[in-house]
Amino acid sequence: MTSGESGGSAPDGASAVGSGAPGPAPRTPGEAPGTGRPPGAVVASLMLGMALVALDSTIVATAVPQIVGDLGGFSVFSWLFSGYLLAVTVSLPVYGKLSDTLGRKPVLLFGIALFLFGSLLCALAWNMAALIAFRIVQGLGGGALQGTVQTLAADLYPLKDRPKIQARMSSVWATAAVAGPALGGLFAAYAHWRWIFLVNLPLAGLALWMVARHLKEPARSPGRRGPVDWAGALSIFACGGVLLFALVQGGVAWPWLSAPSLALLGASALLAAWVVQVERRAEEPILPGWVWRRRTIAAVNLALGALGLLMVAPMVFVPTYAQSVLGLDPIAAGLVMSVMTLSWPISAALSQHVYRRIGFRNTAAVGISLAAVILFSFTLLPHPARPWQPALVMLLLGAALGLFQLPLIIGVQSTVGWAERGTTTASVLFCRQVGQSVGAALFGAVANATIAARLAHAPIPGLPDSLDEVAQALERPGALSRAAADYLRDAVATAVDHVFLGATCAAVAALLVLLLTAPRKFPVLPEHRGE
DSSP states (O other), X not given: OOSOOOOSOOGGGOOOOSSOXXXXXXXXXXXXXXXXXOOHHHHHHHHHHHHHHHHHHHXXXXXXXXXXXXXXXXXXXXXHHHHHHHXXXXXXXXXXXXXXXXXXXXXXXXXXXXXXXXXXXXXXXOSHHHHHHHHHHXXXXXXXXXXXXXXXXXXXXXXXXXXXXXXXXXXXXXXXXXXHHHHHHHHHHHSOTTHHHHTHHHHHHHHHHHHHHHOOOOXXXXXXXXXXXXXXXXXXXXXXXXXXXXXXXXXXXXXXXXXXXXXXXXXXXXXXXXXXXXXXHOSSOSSOTHHHHSHHHHHHHHHHHHHHHHTHIIIIIHHHHHHHTTOOOHHHHHHXXXXXXXXXXXXXXXXXXXXXXXXXXXXXXXXXXXXXXXXXXXXXXXXXXXXHHHHHHHHHHHHHHHHHHHHHHHHHHTTSOHHHHHHHHHHHHHHHHHHHHHXXXXXXXXXXXXXXXXXXXXXXXXXXXXXXXXXXXXXXXXXXXXXXXXXXXXXXXXXXXXXXXXXXXXXXHHHHHHHHTSOSSOOOOOOOTTO
């Protein structure tokens, strides 16, 4: 790093390095001789583990009609996704702390095995309730995979090489974004929907064998190891579960200001207070207070929480916009959004050339500033837009967010030692997941309110009477007059514009967090294997 990352004091009494450049490190077990890097088999096993999570996030969606047709349960099928997301989110901090206490390898092996078991159970599900329950089991395994793989990428690579491995991880998600829906559709159309889960079995088995055989963690000093904070883990599960359940169901199963919503939100607040009390008394807390007391980690937590929130706009609402407003088929609509995943890993891989010159914080600030401008530009698209126009916006947005996210993750991982890296990584991923859940609830409410207002003041007769009928009406535009169909498309376009305005505000909030909270130069620790 030419300008380097310094300033502040490094935790645990370690001195921060002014340059942030990696120093010489002795070769440890699991590294390729003479390179200081892990062998290709280790990298392949990490990428395969990440592929399990990435594919599972995309492959199920296209098979939902076949699943519902076979098992029933249309009114609750959204919990196939919400239950999985809930399990991943609430388990991240637990696995992060366990990986710091027990080591990365046993946690990763457990996560792969649990994911494999959950996939098998999903393939054997006999009704929708069973499938949702088994998806939660899958999510508990996915939480271990997602956080531990990211942590191992920082453990096994020196600072100067981390953008390369992180870019490879991003490419896994990019490939899954394109291949997942296609595979899900093929299995559902030409085989059986159960194969979308059965295909995980050989992949997870191979990943399990590769990690067990090739991943060798360097020996660490035992240090001080207190008892596992199971009370804190259960409290976090309960608090996170109730909060996410309230956010997912609010505005869908019942109104936001109804008794169930208020009761669930009140219960989550009480449980949050209980979590604070439990964690303060714990000898080795799952969510230690230092993840919020240290400026760098707290700033990255908040910034990536804002990222999770704003990502709802392109991931959820762009496909809806492309189908309902532009009239594209589901595959073409998915491709409009997916181009973002092409520019993201390229930008992330190149970000090291920027942050070596201007630092982690400033690089992320540049990225999120560009993202704010690009998100706002979506609201300026003509109506009706041509498909290449929102696709171009998504391509540029991916490039901007690649400059934002990766420097923050690499930077914050470089400010802590091995014994705190799992907890730190899990903390920022947890905040991003919570931000995504909040964004889905918030922006869903914004879109619904906008469309409801347009329907209430419509000057044209023959429009749907409720929000539930809007999607059905747009799927069969022939049932509407041309003026009514155009008015309805314009209402959806306006709703999506309002969502993107909200996402722009989230990007501005992330920028302000970085500028006002994050240190100008991250306190990077010396690069050595035995930290």
